[in-house]
Amino acid sequence: MSERATSIPPEEQHDDQDADTTANAGGDDTTAGGDDTTAGATSADTAAAGNDTQPKPVTTGAESVVRALENAGVEYAFGVQGGAIMPVYDALYDSEITHVTMAHEQGASHAADAYGIVSGEPGVCLATSGPGATNLVTGIADADMDSDPMLALTGQVPTDFVGNDAFQETDTTGVTTPVTKDNTFAADPDRVGTDVSEAFALAREGRPGPTLVDLPKDVTNAETDREPDEPATPDTYEVTEEADPTIVASAAERIENATRPIMLLGGGVIKGEASETCREFAIEHDIPVVTTMPGIGSFPEDHELSMEMAGMHGTGYANMAITHCDTMIAVGTRFDDRLTGGIETFAPDAEIIHVDIDPAEISKNIHADYPLVGDADTVVSQLARAVETSPQATKWRAQCQQWKSDYSMAYDVPEDEPIQPEFVVEALDEATSDNAIVTTGVGQHQMWACQYWTYTEPRTWVSSHGLGTMGYGLPAAIGARLAADDDQEVVCIDGDGSFLMTLQGLSVAVRENLDITVAVLNNEYIGMVRQWQDAFFEGRHSASDYGWMPEFDKLAEAFGASGFRIDEYDEVADTIEAALAEDGPSVIDVHIDPQANVYPMVPSGGDNGQFALAEDQL
Amino acid sequence: MSGENEPNDRTEPTEPGHRRGLDGPAPEERPTPAGRRNEQGIRIDPEVEAKQEPRRTVISTLVEHEPGVLSDVSGLFSRRQFNIESLTVGPTTDDDRARITLVVEEPDPGIDQIKKQLRKLIPVISVRELESDAMRRELALVKIDADRPSEVAAVADMYDGKTVDSCPETATIEITGSRQKIDAAIETFEQFGIREIDRTGTTALARGTQSTAAPASTTESTAEAASHPQNQYAPADDD
Ligand SMILES: Cc1ncc(C[n+]2csc(CCOP(=O)(O)OP(=O)(O)O)c2C)c(N)n1
Ligand SMILES: [Mg+2]
Numbered sequence: 001m002s003e004r005a006t007s008i009p010p011e012e013q014h015d016d017q018d019a020d021t022t023a024n025a026g027g028d029d030t031t032a033g034g035d036d037t038t039a040g041a042t043s044a045d046t047a048a049a050g051n052d053t054q055p056k057p058v059t060t061g062a063e064s065v066v067r068a069l070e071n072a073g074v075e076y077a078f079g080v081q082g083g084a085i086m087p088v089y090d091a092l093y094d095s096e097i098t099h100v101t102m103a104h105e106q107g108a109s110h111a112a113d114a115y116g117i118v119s120g121e122p123g124v125c126l127a128t129s130g131p132g133a134t135n136l137v138t139g140i141a142d143a144d145m146d147s148d149p150m151l152a153l154t155g156q157v158p159t160d161f162v163g164n165d166a167f168q169e170t171d172t173t174g175v176t177t178p179v180t181k182d183n184t185f186a187a188d189p190d191r192v193g194t195d196v197s198e199a200f201a202l203a204r205e206g207r208p209g210p211t212l213v214d215l216p217k218d219v220t221n222a223e224t225d226r227e228p229d230e231p232a233t234p235d236t237y238e239v240t241e242e243a244d245p246t247i248v249a250s251a252a253e254r255i256e257n258a259t260r261p262i263m264l265l266g267g268g269v270i271k272g273e274a275s276e277t278c279r280e281f282a283i284e285h286d287i288p289v290v291t292t293m294p295g296i297g298s299f300p301e302d303h304e305l306s307m308e309m310a311g312m313h314g315t316g317y318a319n320m321a322i323t324h325c326d327t328m329i330a331v332g333t334r335f336d337d338r339l340t341g342g343i344e345t346f347a348p349d350a351e352i353i354h355v356d357i358d359p360a361e362i363s364k365n366i367h368a369d370y371p372l373v374g375d376a377d378t379v380v381s382q383l384a385r386a387v388e389t390s391p392q393a394t395k396w397r398a399q400c401q402q403w404k405s406d407y408s409m410a411y412d413v414p415e416d417e418p419i420q421p422e423f424v425v426e427a428l429d430e431a432t433s434d435n436a437i438v439t440t441g442v443g444q445h446q447m448w449a450c451q452y453w454t455y456t457e458p459r460t461w462v463s464s465h466g467l468g469t470m471g472y473g474l475p476a477a478i479g480a481r482l483a484a485d486d487d488q489e490v491v492c493i494d495g496d497g498s499f500l501m502t503l504q505g506l507s508v509a510v511r512e513n514l515d516i517t518v519a520v521l522n523n524e525y526i527g528m529v530r531q532w533q534d535a536f537f538e539g540r541h542s543a544s545d546y547g548w549m550p551e552f553d554k555l556a557e558a559f560g561a562s563g564f565r566i567d568e569y570d571e572v573a574d575t576i577e578a579a580l581a582e583d584g585p586s587v588i589d590v591h592i593d594p595q596a597n598v599y600p601m602v603p604s605g606g607d608n609g610q611f612a613l614a615e616d617q618l
Numbered sequence: 619m620s621g622e623n624e625p626n627d628r629t630e631p632t633e634p635g636h637r638r639g640l641d642g643p644a645p646e647e648r649p650t651p652a653g654r655r656n657e658q659g660i661r662i663d664p665e666v667e668a669k670q671e672p673r674r675t676v677i678s679t680l681v682e683h684e685p686g687v688l689s690d691v692s693g694l695f696s697r698r699q700f701n702i703e704s705l706t707v708g709p710t711t712d713d714d715r716a717r718i719t720l721v722v723e724e725p726d727p728g729i730d731q732i733k734k735q736l737r738k739l740i741p742v743i744s745v746r747e748l749e750s751d752a753m754r755r756e757l758a759l760v761k762i763d764a765d766r767p768s769e770v771a772a773v774a775d776m777y778d779g780k781t782v783d784s785c786p787e788t789a790t791i792e793i794t795g796s797r798q799k800i801d802a803a804i805e806t807f808e809q810f811g812i813r814e815i816d817r818t819g820t821t822a823l824a825r826g827t828q829s830t831a832a833p834a835s836t837t838e839s840t841a842e843a844a845s846h847p848q849n850q851y852a853p854a855d856d857d
Binding site for chain 2: 173174177178181182185202234236237316320323324335343344345346348349358359360362363364365366367406407408409410411595596597599600607609610611612613614615617
């Protein structure tokens with residue numbers, strides 16, 4: 001069944017949303033008074049609700065916040081209620097926007113992030129002040145590292161209390177400045193809607209990223225009749241779409257004269273909707289294609305030219321190609337250290353043509369010989385027009401194919417040992433359609449999901465790349481599910497440790513009856529850490545051996561999801577089929593070989609070309 | 619693996635029955651490329667690696683005058699480990715705008731990164747690295763022991779200093795000029811015993827009719843600009 005298996009022998013944090021009011025003896029909560037106005041507005045609203053061709057004018061800051069979201073076309077929002085954000089939630093009550101109440105704010109930010117990845121439009125998450133906002137931070141930082149479009153709205157204590165260490169006050173803009181593309185403290189009820197419009201536009205335009213608007217309760221409660229402006233970026237924000245034609249011309253000449261060219265496609269290709277243009281360019285000129293991890297899906301991995309993913313756990317052939325190329329057309333990548341390994345040995349013979357929309361990525365880590373600042377699709381199209389003859393690279397292509405067979409990803413499936421994880425990933429891939437979406441946690445299972453699933457479409461690989469956030473998988477599956485088409489399966493390939501971090505999200509998936517399938521590759525280990533300990537810490541398994549895990553199938557059942565368990569090879573195909581057939585969420589607890597390791601591997605800062613194929617080569 | 623789920627009841631890992639890992643030529647059997655890159659990711663001749671030396675330069679930025687900008691800028695510098703020597707901020711002719719003047723010390727690629735990262739901040743309107751002939755001035759207040767008042771006055775005179783406060787025990791001298799001039803003055807004052815110093819950091823404007831706040835030109839921010847730095851450091855004038 002599997003292409004590569006060479007079968008030898010064969011939190012619900014209910015802390016104090018209520019306490020908000022209790023603790024408000026100090027006078028924080030003026031909602032009681034404010035509520036009267038809201039109530040008045042609501043009854044008028046119900047009367048007029050019959051013929052609502054024209055949206056009814058906003059009357060409060062909160063209504064203008066929600067109106068800004070509606071104007072931007074927002075369909076879903078993910079969040080958790082709480083004192084300071086209550087006015088916004090009250091305005092959402094009358095909105096067409098579907099709010100998904102999450103079990104934890106971290107889940108809300110990951111769900112919004114995944115929604116953004118799959119849909120291409122900013123995902124929206126909401127949280128109250130203080131702990132609500134800080135719980136969002138991991139997901140915001142994750143979106144920031146991966147340039148995912150996301151808008152976070154956080155409640156804040158009333159303006160007069162800011163700076164007093166008020167109940168549930170956190171300096172949210174201060175905390176999130178290093179991990180947002182931009183953030184704003186909304187100080188003016190007449191402008192708060194426009195602040196949200198602008199943040200939405202900024203999250204999406206240029207190099208995408210997370211933005212945040214902090215919403216003090218007095219500002220959202222205040223009266224205003226100011227409709228928000230349409231989503232637009234501020235005047236100080238400039239994006240260069242088209243690259244300098246003279247550099248394009250010289251880059252084109254370089255490509256024509258290359259003898260060992262590769263394309264390196266990063267996440268920016270997918271975000272910039274440039275996958276099709278890059279595919280055409282590579283195929284037209286017969287250039288082998290390597291992807292980064294976020295770039296997975298930009299080029300079909302079943303194509304002959306595909307060398308798949310490079311980097312720390314990239315394929316041997318991708319790392320050979322990247323090390324030996326003489327010309328690298330790098331699009332939408334920031335040359336992260338997990339991709340480059342040691343800078344000294346990264347593509348050391350290559351002239352680098354670097355296409356990126358963010359000028360600051362050019363020559364940040366790797367010097368660009370041909371810096372092309374602009375939108376990926378626009379610039380690759382410019383290159384396509386400028387390149388007249390294909391590079392003469394027959395020998396190089398043959399070499400690449402040779403590496404593909406020399407460093408095949410084939411693995412053993414010994415029957416007398418526990419299930420090998422690669423086999424499970426391939427079985428899941430086989431059982432699903434080409435446009436199925438995969439989300440993951442972080443660890444070995446994530447790497448197997450990269451390596452052994454054959455991705456062919458953009459926006460089907462949803463993972464935490466730059467931040468490496470355990471627990472991303474399940475909430476991301478929730479966000480992805482709502483952004484995906486109905487015929488796209490959503491599979492979360494999770495690790496036991498990662499799943500434990502956010503599995504309270506199962507309550508959301510069950511409540512919302514979301515059709516997702518979670519396959520936990522359960523090694524009862526912090527497997528990735530265990531692998532490093534074996535390689536670099538003399539096998540001392542300090543705090544990496546869970547030694548015990550709850551029974552995830554039963555846990556799933558307790559949540560009201562369907563639970564399955566796999567221990568043997570002959571259960572794999574049928575169980576996966578049964579789990580996928582469920583309409584709501586299902587969880588398969590797959591007990592894999594706890595000793596399984598991820599290879600190839602380039603140790604941190606190592607030479608990509610010297611990847612290890614087994615532990616003794618590290 | 620059987621279905622036991624008792625804590626700590628897992629059988630110890632046995633030696634694997636098969637070799638773990640993938641097949642293929644071992645690292646030492648593989649061809650290796652001849653080239654190398656330096657720390658900055660620039661391809662180099664491994665024989666003659668030229669290390670990029672840091673240089674000091676002045677970067678002037680025009681920003682929206684709104685709360686948080688200063689912390690955005692200073693946060694950027696600490697987060698990205700850019701070497702910053704001084705930062706001054708003040709109003710401009712436009713009430714809605716402020717100028718932040720930064721003195722930084724980095725190799726060329728670092729200076730290029732600083733400019734690009736500053737431009738990415740949304741409240742930043744323009745960023746410009748000033749030419750080496752730009753006017754640069756700093757003000758220092760130096761409070762010294764006044765045991766030898768006439769000698770203190772003589773030194774202050776030498777540096778065009780102004781006595782702004784004096785009492786039987788101390789004298790406070792104001793000195794304005796280039797960083798180097800102030801360094802030199804402070805060194806000279808040391809002989810009297812310095813009690814306290816406060817320095818403003820460098821302020822700077824471009825010469826003549828040039829506007830210091832030239833709006834950010836997006837094309838300038840490519841590596842081209844980095845490879846032909848026009849702004850080689852030369853000591854500031856001291857007139
Ligand atoms: C939130 C968070 N904490 C800690 C880590 C460090 N870490 C990286 S991988 C890993 C192990 C993950 O275990 P599991 O989810 O079971 O995946 P496995 O490697 O076993 O497949 C850990 C702890 C992390 N990436 N994220
Ligand atoms: Mg595990």
